[in-house]
Amino acid sequence: MQKWIFFVLFILAGALGLGVLFQDISDRQEAQEAEAAASKLPQLKVAASNWQFDATDYKVKSGQPTKVSLSLKEGVHAIEIVGLGVKLDKDNPTKEVTFDKPGTYEIDCVLPCGEGHAKMKAKLVVE
Template sequence: MQKWIFFVLFILAGALGLGVLFQDISGRQQAREAEAAANKGQQLKIVASNWQFDNTNYTVKAGEPTKVSLSLKEGVHAVEIKGLDIKLDKENPSKQVTFDKPGTYDLECVLPCGEGHAKMKAKLVVQ
């Protein structure tokens, strides 16, 4: 009698383990799909170093979801895209945005970062 009880308990434990395994796989697959959907669209990566950005001009397409991110290579900086209410810094390094209005916008460091701070500017062209 005890052998049958242990056998049934063993089968139930195995079935429970398989259920947990497949649930975990399904959860990871959903997380990957959500991440892929979030990464769909364009990306605007701004790299800031001492008193300069990695580019003087950035270009994005209007109407497409865009992940705007700030990467700090050297120093501490904060960037603002004037006229678009986008501000990125060390605490908030990225933002999901859809640029609606084509045009040219000023991009500048808004955190005093040293002697070359005033020259730390670039342009963003939304096409």
């Protein structure tokens, strides 16, 4: 009698384990699909190093969802796109944004980073 109970418990545990395994696989597939969809978005990449950005001007298209990302090459920085409410830092380095208003906006480093901090600016042109 005990052998049958252990046998049934073993089968149930195996079935439960397979269910958890397949659920985990489904969750991973959904995450990969979401990541693939996000990677198809146009990207605005801003790289910050000590007292400068990797470009003085950046361009994006108006009305188009865009993945904005900040990468830190040297030092610790945080940026704000003035007038658009976009703020990125090391803890929140990416954000999906739709730039609705064409114009020129200033990108500022908003985290004091040293002697050249005041000059750490760039322009974003929304076309």
